[in-house]
Amino acid sequence: SSEVSFAVDPTSGRLTTTSLLDRESVDKYELLVEAADAGNPAMSTTATVKVSILDTNDHAPEFYGARHFSIVENSEALIQLGQLTARDADLGENAQVTFTLLSSPTASSFRLDQDGSLYTLVSFDREECPKHRLRVRATDQGPGGLARHTDAEVVVTIIDEDDEPPRISLPAENGTSVRISIYTHPKNA
Structure with missing residues (x-):
């Protein structure tokens, strides 16, 4: 960064910041500090000061990847639809993300593990409900009640399976002609 972020008090030698520091932009600084006396001749020395910026939980998780899943109707229960993913720009606990399923009309038909x-x-x-919309939450593990979260919608589409036989309604409405064909397979003739 071209902006000077530190200052040294010339009397006490105390090092202070002159601007806000953001670990996600610059996580380490290396400063060359010079100390000089008022003697004649003046004597001086230099030292390198390394400053590491600690993380604060200043970012919420962000979802990425698939949030639309599908399953064929009449599939058995306990099928994994997929994996939700989120990332957090912070470090350590502040970047560890867990997932929860929020309340919704069809939430009881699904399970979301903490790993997504x-x-x-x-x-x-599918004939009962072709699409399910779920609300999910990604939460980081910020300490001291400072956890941050982001909510998102997940859509689960139920794919049709040909499980409904065709229906013929007779008699037909007035003025409607109905043609019925009977086909016999040559092997069955």
Whole structure:
């Protein structure tokens, strides 16, 4: 950074910051500090001061990757649909993310593990509900009640399986002609 972020008090030698420091922009500084006396001749020496910037929980997790999943209707329960992913620009505990499933009308049909693994808990019927919208939360582990979170929507689409036989309604409405064909396979003739 071209901006000077530190100052040294010429009397006490105390090193202070002159601007806000952001670990995500610059995480280490190396300063060359010179100390000189008022003697005649003046004597001086230099020292390198290394400053490491500690992390504060100043970022919330951000979702990335898939948030749209699908499953064929009538599949058995406990199928893993996929894995939610989020990242946090902080370090350490501040960057460790866990996932939770928030309340929604169909939330009880799903399980979301803390690592982001999303599972079905029931078998779905597309004709009852073709799409499920879930609210999920990614939370970092910021200490002292300073955890940050981000909410997102996850959509689960139920893929149709040909499980409904065709239906023929007879008699037809007035003025509607109905043609019925009977096909016999040559092997069955």
